[in-house]
Amino acid sequence: MNLIDTVQENVAVAITTLRTSKLRSALTILGVVIGISTVMAMATIVNGIQQQIVRTIEIAGPTTFYVMKVFSQTPLNPDALPKWVRVRPDLRPNEADLIAALPEIGYAAIWAQTLGRLEYGGVRSQPTTLNGADDGFTEIMGGELVVGRWFTRSELKSGSNVVVLDEAHARRLFGRVNPIGRTLSVGGRPCEVIGLYAPAKNIFTPPGAENGAIIPYKTMDQQYDIDKTNALFIPVKPRKGVTVERAQEAVTIALREQRGLRPSEKNSFDLITQDQILDLFSQLTGAFFLVMVSLSSVALLVGGIGVMAIMMVSVTSRTREIGLRKAVGATRRDIMLQFLVESATLTGIGGVIGILVGLGLGQLVSAAINATGTTPLNQTIVAVVVSIAIGIVFGIIPARRAAKLDPVEALRYE
Numbered sequence: 001m002n003l004i005d006t007v008q009e010n011v012a013v014a015i016t017t018l019r020t021s022k023l024r025s026a027l028t029i030l031g032v033v034i035g036i037s038t039v040m041a042m043a044t045i046v047n048g049i050q051q052q053i054v055r056t057i058e059i060a061g062p063t064t065f066y067v068m069k070v071f072s073q074t075p076l077n078p079d080a081l082p083k084w085v086r087v088r089p090d091l092r093p094n095e096a097d098l099i100a101a102l103p104e105i106g107y108a109a110i111w112a113q114t115l116g117r118l119e120y121g122g123v124r125s126q127p128t129t130l131n132g133a134d135d136g137f138t139e140i141m142g143g144e145l146v147v148g149r150w151f152t153r154s155e156l157k158s159g160s161n162v163v164v165l166d167e168a169h170a171r172r173l174f175g176r177v178n179p180i181g182r183t184l185s186v187g188g189r190p191c192e193v194i195g196l197y198a199p200a201k202n203i204f205t206p207p208g209a210e211n212g213a214i215i216p217y218k219t220m221d222q223q224y225d226i227d228k229t230n231a232l233f234i235p236v237k238p239r240k241g242v243t244v245e246r247a248q249e250a251v252t253i254a255l256r257e258q259r260g261l262r263p264s265e266k267n268s269f270d271l272i273t274q275d276q277i278l279d280l281f282s283q284l285t286g287a288f289f290l291v292m293v294s295l296s297s298v299a300l301l302v303g304g305i306g307v308m309a310i311m312m313v314s315v316t317s318r319t320r321e322i323g324l325r326k327a328v329g330a331t332r333r334d335i336m337l338q339f340l341v342e343s344a345t346l347t348g349i350g351g352v353i354g355i356l357v358g359l360g361l362g363q364l365v366s367a368a369i370n371a372t373g374t375t376p377l378n379q380t381i382v383a384v385v386v387s388i389a390i391g392i393v394f395g396i397i398p399a400r401r402a403a404k405l406d407p408v409e410a411l412r413y414e
Helices: 003-020 022-060 093-100 137-141 153-158 167-174 217-223 244-259 274-317 319-327 332-368 377-403 407-412
Strands: 065-068 105-108 111-116 118-120 128-133 144-148 162-166 183-186 189-198 211-216 232-238 270-273
Touching: 003 332, 022 274, 022 332, 022 377, 065 244, 093 105, 093 217, 093 232, 093 244, 105 244, 111 217, 118 167, 128 217, 137 232, 153 217, 162 167, 162 183, 167 189, 189 211, 211 217, 232 244, 244 270, 274 332, 274 377, 319 332, 332 377
Parallel strands: 128 211, 162 189
Antiparallel strands: 065 232, 065 270, 105 232, 111 128, 111 232, 118 183, 144 189, 162 211, 183 189
16 A cells, blocks of 8 residues: 555545544534634735735835835824934925925825814714825825815915815714815814715725825914924825936935035935835734734644644553554554544634635735735635645644554553
8 A cells, every 4th residue: 555545545544533533523623724724814914014015015006105204103292202213304395395396206295194073963983094195195195186176276376175075974073964165174174075075996995994084285284283203294106107216316405405405415305215115014914913823833743732632642542443453463553643634624624714714814804904905825825734734743642652652562551
């Protein structure tokens, strides 16, 4: 009998054994299921988030970059800024105008963000993102204006209390009432609704980060508190045919001249490209995934120990069976292979169940945060291999114990 036939026979024996001890088998594979399902759920969620980030970048365009006071991987506390940040001047509207006037630049404007609630007729939203921007918002963020209009030049210049509202928020606040022309509270200030905005469907917007409302930048600057270190920036798009590098060089030269920086002085601002944003999110999601894998590995370890314990019990309870097999010619190799295959089958089943549960949970969570992605095939294959490997590794000791049993003593066992 060749190896393949032997393995097939042992798998059949293992499945029969599992059927006769359903509760014991179920408890044994539970740890494997928890560990594998956690890994798969995290892999699915992280994969979905990464795909949504890429799609968001594609909406803005791969050439779009941003000017900020400082670029930090974690938001800085505006009340306790380090000295090297405090000495940097805040971005100003005239700097955005200067950049927009450069021949290499197709679009530039100063934007700001803050959090606030929307309220109308006693209905109040959760805190949402309020954007201070202009009518070029869709050029950078995607989406479209579905009803009404954008801001006029006079409204942008004077800082009028007008708002373009997110369509979904408008439905929740106004119901069937037409919101155009009505006044609602935007972060505690009254604003007249002049338009409804539908965001791009594939934009990376987990709950709490939706663009709930867009108001003129000057309105936000005059009436709202802005974190000018973390939430004030200038989105820049190069003119068609101009490379990102060339556009960044032109912006850098213009801002340095505007701020009177000497050649020996470092830039008092940062330029952030889409690649840098993608790298940052990849680092964050990668770290998140690594933490979850580490936590789930504990469950896998517990599951592996459980497999070893159950297989030890199985060897003891089947001592007479082992003696009979040895008496009719089974070798140590045959006995060891039998128990290794049984152990691997046990964890393999747990791995398959864990993958199905993990993928299901991952898809549900991804859909809830609007970051649905494709099934991580590579991680699925690795999960199957790992689950089977756990059975083999933790099944070696019980298998060796079974293989070393003396056939005469085993036949005497009651």
